[in-house]
Amino acid sequence: MAIQPRDNFSGKFGVIAAAAGSAVGLGNIWRFPYITGENGGGAFLLIYVFFVIAIGVPVMMSEFVIGRRSGSNALGSFRKLAPGTPWWLIGLMGIVAAFVILSFYSTVSGWTLEYIFQAINGGFAGKSMEQLNSDFGSFTSGSFRPVLWQIIFMIMTTVIVIGGIQKGIEKATRIMMPVLLILIIAVCVRSVTLPGATEGLRFLFEPHFEKLTFKAVLMALGQAAFSLSIGMGALITYGSYIRKDTPLLATSLQVAGADTLLAILSGVMIFPALSALGMGNTGGPGLVFVTLPAIFQSMPGGYIFAIVFFILISVAALTSTISVLEVVVAYMKEEFNISRFKASLIGAVSITALGVVCTLSFGLLKDFTIFGMTVFDLMNYLSANVFLTFGALFIVIFTGWKLGKLNFIDELNQGGKISPLLARIIIFIIKYVAPLAIGSIAIGAFFIDGLT
Numbered sequence: 001m002a003i004q005p006r007d008n009f010s011g012k013f014g015v016i017a018a019a020a021g022s023a024v025g026l027g028n029i030w031r032f033p034y035i036t037g038e039n040g041g042g043a044f045l046l047i048y049v050f051f052v053i054a055i056g057v058p059v060m061m062s063e064f065v066i067g068r069r070s071g072s073n074a075l076g077s078f079r080k081l082a083p084g085t086p087w088w089l090i091g092l093m094g095i096v097a098a099f100v101i102l103s104f105y106s107t108v109s110g111w112t113l114e115y116i117f118q119a120i121n122g123g124f125a126g127k128s129m130e131q132l133n134s135d136f137g138s139f140t141s142g143s144f145r146p147v148l149w150q151i152i153f154m155i156m157t158t159v160i161v162i163g164g165i166q167k168g169i170e171k172a173t174r175i176m177m178p179v180l181l182i183l184i185i186a187v188c189v190r191s192v193t194l195p196g197a198t199e200g201l202r203f204l205f206e207p208h209f210e211k212l213t214f215k216a217v218l219m220a221l222g223q224a225a226f227s228l229s230i231g232m233g234a235l236i237t238y239g240s241y242i243r244k245d246t247p248l249l250a251t252s253l254q255v256a257g258a259d260t261l262l263a264i265l266s267g268v269m270i271f272p273a274l275s276a277l278g279m280g281n282t283g284g285p286g287l288v289f290v291t292l293p294a295i296f297q298s299m300p301g302g303y304i305f306a307i308v309f310f311i312l313i314s315v316a317a318l319t320s321t322i323s324v325l326e327v328v329v330a331y332m333k334e335e336f337n338i339s340r341f342k343a344s345l346i347g348a349v350s351i352t353a354l355g356v357v358c359t360l361s362f363g364l365l366k367d368f369t370i371f372g373m374t375v376f377d378l379m380n381y382l383s384a385n386v387f388l389t390f391g392a393l394f395i396v397i398f399t400g401w402k403l404g405k406l407n408f409i410d411e412l413n414q415g416g417k418i419s420p421l422l423a424r425i426i427i428f429i430i431k432y433v434a435p436l437a438i439g440s441i442a443i444g445a446f447f448i449d450g451l452t
């Protein structure tokens with residue numbers, strides 16, 4: 001293949017903005033609070049943070065190492081590092097995972113746009129929970145509006161990806177990530193100053209270890225993996241654009257730190273508001289689209305905060321969707337030698353086609369089920385329980401057992417040396433601890449119901 005100059009991130013901040021953008025998404029704002037709420041609050045949080053540091057960071061580093069060492073897309077990188085072996089299948093699984101994730105993720109992302117629009121129109125005013133719940137049901141079970149918003153969201157994603165790494169993804173995330181942080185802090189301040197807010201904070205931070213079931217522990221690990229965007233090659237792809245003078249350990253720690261901070265801030269934004277308004281601490285996925293609008297419409301300044309809130313979730317979602325699309329685009333561009341523009345269009349259109357089926361599975365196609373699940377539920381299930389967990393498992397096995405210690409340490413040391421003791425600990429985790437821990441969620445997922 002002809003050697004073409006590769007686009008790259010301009011430096012450390014660009015990488016962090018893009019990778020943290022990938023990590024911080026619907027998982028932090030839409031998924032983390034309700035999973036935490038259902039699994040014992042503070043105790044769950046503690047385990048979650050432990051997994052991020054002990055497992056998440058080493059796996060993230062593995063992905064960056066694989067990407068930068070090979071300078072290639074998610075599939076090409078395995079082919080380069082382990083030629084003539086079937087390891088490229090992991091990369092292929094990542095590309096398939098990108099399709100699956102983006103299809104259902106763009107459904108929910110589209111909903112967030114509808115809710116910005118409704119918030120601006122004052123659509124929640126004076127409505128009870130029941131009404132908001134039925135509004136949400138009738139919106140999601142419709143066809144035209146949810147599909148239209150999904151397509152608009154995919155167009156925004158595609159436009160950024162067409163711009164390339166430095167001029168598209170880096171530029172967009174450099175602006176959006178600080179904006180996101182400011183918006184979240186603004187809503188947090190509003191939420192914790194509501195009377196009765198302390199109860200919610202206590203729920204989020206006070207550990208109750210009796211609630212930590214085996215299932216909760218597995219869910220914490222699954223959520224950590226999903227939230228850090230590990231397991232499908234998004235970070236391999238981004239890793240391939242990282243310059244050699246960027247330190248990978250520090251970068252991984254900062255990205256994981258930013259992701260965890262934003263997950264905790266989402267909790268701080270949501271739980272005090274729930275307790276202040278006397279709502280229960282648990283809530284399913286409807287939390288964001290039903291309970292929060294109910295809260296907004298009854299709190300001072302709620303009109304503005306509702307708009308800000310739904311804008312912030314869409315921004316968080318957009319910085320993630322671009323990284324998923326980039327996995328597919330980098331693959332097609334490099335393996336089939338087509339232009340970025342063409343790859344982006346082909347990728348986006350085919351993902352949107354599957355995405356529309358996910359969106360319609362709340363209405364028109366709700367009776368069309370496979371293994372008893374609608375297409376949306378199946379995609380959600382497959383991504384969290386199959387693709388991401390097995391992806392992460394094989395990625396650490398590859399790094400620990402195939403790539404070789406010397407290669408791994410050599411790549412890690414480019415851009416900043418790490419101490420030999422630390423290197424030994426990291427290798428130990430990647431070789432033994434991470435595969436065992438991730439292997440147990442992968443297997444547990446088949447036996448424990450409702451692990452997503």
Ligand code: TRP
Pocket residue numbers: 022023024025026027028101225226227228229230232234320321323324
């Ligand atoms: N991390 C994203 C979130 O928290 C979702 C996600 C999971 C993702 N896997 C990914 C994003 C892979 C990009 C690439 O919402």
